[in-house]
Amino acid sequence: MAGKETKHNIKKVVLAYSGGLDTSVILRWLQKNRHCEVVTFTADLGQGEELEPARKKAEMFGVKEIFVEDLREQFVKDFVFPMFRANTLYEGQYLLGTSIARPLIAQRQIEIAEAVGADAVAHGATGKGNDQVRFELAYYALKPDVTVIAPWREWDLTSRTKLLAFAEENQIPIAKDKRGEAPFSVDANLLHSSSEGKILEDPALPPDEIVFQRTISPEAAPDTPTEISIDFVHGDPVAINGVSLSPASLLTRLNELGKANGIGRLDLVENRFVGMKSRGIYETPGGTILLAAHRHMESITLDREAAHLKDSLMPKYAELIYNGFWFSPERRMLQALIDESQHFVNGQVRLKLYKGNIIVTGRESPNSLYDTRVVTFEDDEGAYNQADAQGFIRLNALRLRLSAMAGRKNT
Structure with missing residues (x-):
C-alpha cells in the first residue's frame, strides 16, 4: 500500500516543476536530502508564461529526464468542459479554476512515473492549502501504492528568508522580484x-x-x-x-x-x-x-425537473472538485448523470x-422545449386548457387545507 518506500530507498521521483523559486528549491533539496534522481514535469495549462526557462533550469541542475508538455486542449476538453456542463460554482461563486487543474497535473505525473520507473512523486504545495490534498488524493486514486514527497511538510525551510538562503547557497537563480517579500502569490x-x-x-x-x-x-x-x-x-x-x-x-x-x-x-x-x-x-x-x-x-x-435536479446536485459536485475528489466514484457517478x-x-x-x-x-435550439402556442397570451387554439389549473391547484392545496382545518397555524 501507499508509503511502503522510505526516504532512504527512493531512487527516482517525478516532481511537478514550475521552474519558480519554490519548486527549484525543492528540486535541489530532493537531490541533496533524498539523494535520488529527479525527473521534472512542467505542464502548459495556459498560464501565459514561457516554459522553456523551466527546461533550462532543470538542465542546469543535472536533470536528465525533463517533461515539458502542452496540455491546454486536454485541460479544457476533459476537465473544464465537463465541469461547466454542471454549471459548477463552489460556495455559490467560485468557478474552481485552480481546483480543476490539479487532477490533470497529478494524472500526468503518475503516467510519467510509470513510464520512467519512478518510485515516488513530489509536489510544491504547502501544508496549509488545498492543493496538497488535491494532488495527493489524485495520486492515490490512480496509483494506490505510490510514495508521495511533500517537502513543505518535512523541511525546516519555514520562512522566505530561509528559502532564499538555501537558494543562494545552492546557486539557484532568484528573480529580482523574488528577493524580499512578494506582494501576493x-x-x-x-x-x-x-x-x-x-x-x-x-x-x-x-x-x-x-x-x-x-x-x-x-x-x-x-x-x-x-x-x-x-x-x-x-x-x-x-x-x-x-x-x-x-x-x-x-x-x-x-x-x-x-x-x-x-x-x-x-x-x-x-x-x-x-x-x-x-x-x-x-x-x-x-x-x-x-x-x-x-x-x-x-x-x-x-426539462424542469431535470434542471432542478442538476441544480440541487451541483453544490455537492463542486465540493468534490474543490476538495480534490475528481477521481472518486461519486464524482464519476454525478458526471454520468450530468452528461446524460x-x-x-x-x-x-x-x-x-x-x-x-x-x-x-x-x-x-432545434431541441427547444419552449412552445409559444402554450405560453401565448393570445388564443392558444386549444393547446392549453386553463380550466385544468383548478384541479391542479386544489390537489396541491389539499394538505394545506387539512392542516388549517386541524387548527394548526401556518405562521
Whole structure:
C-alpha cells in the first residue's frame, strides 16, 4: 500500500516543476536530502508564461529526464468542459479554476512515473492549502501504492528568508522580484488567474488594481457593448460568432472578450478543505461568459425537473472538485448523470458584453422545449386548457387545507 518506500530507498521521483523559486528549491533539496534522481514535469495549462526557462533550469541542475508538455486542449476538453456542463460554482461563486487543474497535473505525473520507473512523486504545495490534498488524493486514486514527497511538510525551510538562503547557497537563480517579500502569490491557467496572500490577506481592504492579471476594470471597459453568439452541441461550446474553434482556442477567445469588457472579477473569502478561511482574488473572464451562456442554453432545452435536479446536485459536485475528489466514484457517478442531461443542450445563445455585465439577448435550439402556442397570451387554439389549473391547484392545496382545518397555524 501507499508509503511502503522510505526516504532512504527512493531512487527516482517525478516532481511537478514550475521552474519558480519554490519548486527549484525543492528540486535541489530532493537531490541533496533524498539523494535520488529527479525527473521534472512542467505542464502548459495556459498560464501565459514561457516554459522553456523551466527546461533550462532543470538542465542546469543535472536533470536528465525533463517533461515539458502542452496540455491546454486536454485541460479544457476533459476537465473544464465537463465541469461547466454542471454549471459548477463552489460556495455559490467560485468557478474552481485552480481546483480543476490539479487532477490533470497529478494524472500526468503518475503516467510519467510509470513510464520512467519512478518510485515516488513530489509536489510544491504547502501544508496549509488545498492543493496538497488535491494532488495527493489524485495520486492515490490512480496509483494506490505510490510514495508521495511533500517537502513543505518535512523541511525546516519555514520562512522566505530561509528559502532564499538555501537558494543562494545552492546557486539557484532568484528573480529580482523574488528577493524580499512578494506582494501576493499568483496561480494561473487557461481558465483563470488566482491571487492571494500578503497584501490581500485582510478581507476588509479592497484589492489594488495591480492585482488583476486577466481583466481590465469595468469602469475602463468600452462604452460600446460587444455582441457575440456561442453555439453549443451536447452542452459544450463549439463556436463563437459562427466560427468553429477547438476547446482551448474557444476558451482563449472568450478570455479575450471577457478581459476587454471587464468581465469575470471575484473577491472571495472561501472555506478551505483543511479548515481555515482564505481570501482570494479570482479572474475568470471566459468562464464567466461560458457559465451564463450555458445556463441560458439549458433554460430552453432542459426539462424542469431535470434542471432542478442538476441544480440541487451541483453544490455537492463542486465540493468534490474543490476538495480534490475528481477521481472518486461519486464524482464519476454525478458526471454520468450530468452528461446524460446534456444530449439535447444544442443551439445558440446570443450575448451582449458591457462593462462587467453579461446580457443575454436571445437563445434558440432545434431541441427547444419552449412552445409559444402554450405560453401565448393570445388564443392558444386549444393547446392549453386553463380550466385544468383548478384541479391542479386544489390537489396541491389539499394538505394545506387539512392542516388549517386541524387548527394548526401556518405562521
